[in-house]
Amino acid sequence: MPDSVFDDNERFLAGLELRKRVLGEQHVERSMKAAVDDPFLRPIQQMTVEFGWGQVWNRPGLPLKLRSFLSVAFLAALGKHAELRTHIRGALNNGATPEELGEVLLQAAVYCGMPVGLECYRIAKEVLDERAAESGP
Structure with missing residues (x-):
């Protein structure tokens, strides 16, 4: 710079x-x-x-993908949804699959509660849909 x-x-x-x-x-x-x-x-x-x-x-x-999973789990637990959205994108950029992200969010739901899990799944789904739209048909 x-x-x-x-x-x-x-x-x-x-x-x-x-x-x-x-x-x-x-x-x-x-x-x-x-x-x-x-x-x-x-x-x-x-x-x-x-x-x-x-x-x-x-x-x-730690590999970057694992760091991303940890960040997603911590941000889910803290309810930091704007940063969670950003780090879900980052996890995908680091090679995470939607299935792996789902597993991370399920694990978070067990320890953080179902309302947290449901909200985080909703956010993850929005990010996945946005990425699919960016990729085109």
């Missing part, structure tokens, strides 16, 4: 690249632009990219 308002250190740049790969370039660019335009949002984007993606998601201990 030339003339960036961010601290473009090595970890930040690695995190930015991985975040785009997992969540999609459009989503990340939209988030980063909001932070460029609004100084209040910059610190949380810096931390998200540098620490969350550059340090934790980039660790070698």
